[in-house]
Amino acid sequence: MSISVEANLVGGRFTTEATGDPIEVRNPADDTVIGHVPGMGPADVDAVLNAALEGARAWRRTGPIERGRVLLNAAALIRADADDLAALIVTEMGKTTTEARGEVGKTAEFFEYYGGMGRNSFGDVVPDARPGTFALQLHEPIGVVLLVTPWNDPLLTPARKMAPALIAGNAVVIKPATETPIITLRLAEVLTRAGLPAGVLGTVTGRGSQIGDLLTTDPRFAAVSFTGSTSVGLGIQRKLAGSGVRVQTEMGGKNAAVVLADADLDLAASVVVAGAFGQAGQRCTATSRLIVQREIAAELRERIAAATGKLRVGPGSDQVDLGPVVSRAQQTDIRSRVAAGLAEGATIIAGAALSDGLVERGAFVQPLFVSVDTENSLWREEVFGPVLSMIEVDDLDEAIERVNDSNYGLSAAIFTRDLGAAHRFVAEVDTGQVSVNQPTSGWDIHQGFGGFKESGSAFKEQGTAALAFYTRIKTVAVRTH
Structure with missing residues (x-):
């Protein structure tokens, strides 16, 4: 034929x-x-x-x-x-x-x-x-x-x-x-x-x-x-x-969003969720690491978990928030990375519900919000899928240290009302793109774009x-x- x-x-x-x-x-x-x-x-x-x-x-x-x-x-x-x-x-x-x-x-x-x-x-x-x-x-x-x-x-x-x-x-x-x-x-x-x-x-x-x-x-x-x-x-x-x-x-990228204790948590939660799960996480600038100051960690975790659980997954032609990943091979790779991270001690905070048979029908992956330590592969390696990993830190110094502790250096974001903290973050993070109260993704056509290190x-x-x-x-x- x-x-x-x-x-x-x-x-x-x-x-x-x-x-x-x-x-x-x-x-x-x-x-x-x-x-x-x-x-x-x-x-x-x-x-x-x-x-x-x-x-x-x-x-x-x-x-x-x-x-x-x-x-x-x-x-x-x-x-x-x-x-x-x-x-x-x-x-x-x-x-x-x-x-x-x-x-x-x-x-x-x-x-x-x-x-x-x-x-x-x-x-x-x-x-x-x-x-x-x-x-x-x-x-x-x-x-x-x-x-x-x-x-x-x-x-x-x-x-x-x-x-x-x-x-x-x-x-x-x-x-x-x-x-x-x-x-x-x-x-x-x-x-x-x-x-x-x-x-x-x-x-x-x-x-x-x-x-x-x-x-x-x-x-x-x-x-x-x-x-x-x-x-x-x-x-x-x-x-x-x-x-x-x-x-x-x-x-690649392993982009971090930092949320300080003085941040607008409604803004931070909505922007981080969009940055992590938009395009099923298949963006080099996707937010994959979440670094939260300890005082507000429980509250922000609850907000992001609730938003993650409400995400709708299905064919891109339907009214959904996430479509499939690009291929069966990519689906298999993401799921194996998640399994490895869980075996290393990561715990699932929240995940979106998938309709029966969806994973078998196409290259769909469950969006996940997980808690990890900084040696976990989900924290250190690019997953290129809808997985957001979270850690807690004591202060801005530790947050900047965690952002920079990566082979990648594409994009980073901070959520704060403190102009001094924002300026320090911009000056000290080792990434080619830096956002303040904005997502790690979404750079406009006239803005120079590119990362440092292995990005x-x-x-x-x-x-x-x-x-x-x-x-x-x-x-x-x-x-x-």
Whole structure:
């Protein structure tokens, strides 16, 4: 029986051709097959990259205003297609409809924001001490960049990387996660309709075991931007060390929220619950560690336990708070991590009720609020699921120490009415993102984003900071007489 296969974008042409067998894409809510994508091999990747090298030369010569116009066109098309794109995210990844619509809207904003930069300066006039001489600093594209994107934000993360890369004048090759590739192919269709020239964008769908190393070590790429697991990201850093290829990694997080005794507990409880369990905990910025000052620990525990117990879990297309996790494999991994943590002494404070047969029907996981010690694996290791772990501390000093006692350094939050405590927290926590009376997640498109330690690399994403990764500076001196 023949099957329908989605098409990759190669040299301006959409094609289902590939040397490997097609890859199934499943709905995590019910395990049904919703589509197939090509299983590309080394020869297929080579064709995409050769087209991108040609595309990079043409796109570099295209003026920034025209580049920006293409991105603005794409934003308008994304908004026009919003309902269909959101429905695909719900079906392919498992997000709730509300979360999927938010992702589509933010994706459009990324293209609008960077599209508007087409009219910004792409360089500066700088002083020169020599008589009769003026000097310039030109910001140039770096060439062809590889984007390796994850399944948890399968439309937003490609946009976060693509938009600054494209406005800077680079060509892009994107490898989406095998769990959620279809939405990326839809984005490629949108950009083609928006007027992106042939070769400037190429998509690669395939099994990481067959093409992952080939992609990330090909010297024809000027840069690799990766979002995903810490182990894979660190592996890419090691492989490319000394190669001259730029590397940007946005990896895991074990994000902590601190609640001091003077905090607004209604605010803290609602924000922490949303930060921990939104998107079924599948966000690198999700709140997974809760650090509470001892005086108010019992009261806050009671509030969060009550809210956790009321969470509704089901298919993302229903009126629920949490959809499924992305796959059966992810479901199994989360449940095994929870079992290990409980065996190490963690205790369950509260969990949401799941309807009969839900776990068997799809990749659903029970949201849990647990009490742990600081050596428990649920406290130290990234679960990437709906699990919130809590400890108690005596004061702000101990709270900051506990936040920083982690291999990760992505995001942290504090809830307090004390401005002095808030300033100390901001200054002393070792994380790339810090919130006061706000969640650890939810960073806007124009705000620089990225973590420290094993959560990231030197290059930030988002905002004007993102352009540093996708451009190089050429300094020019001109003697006029």
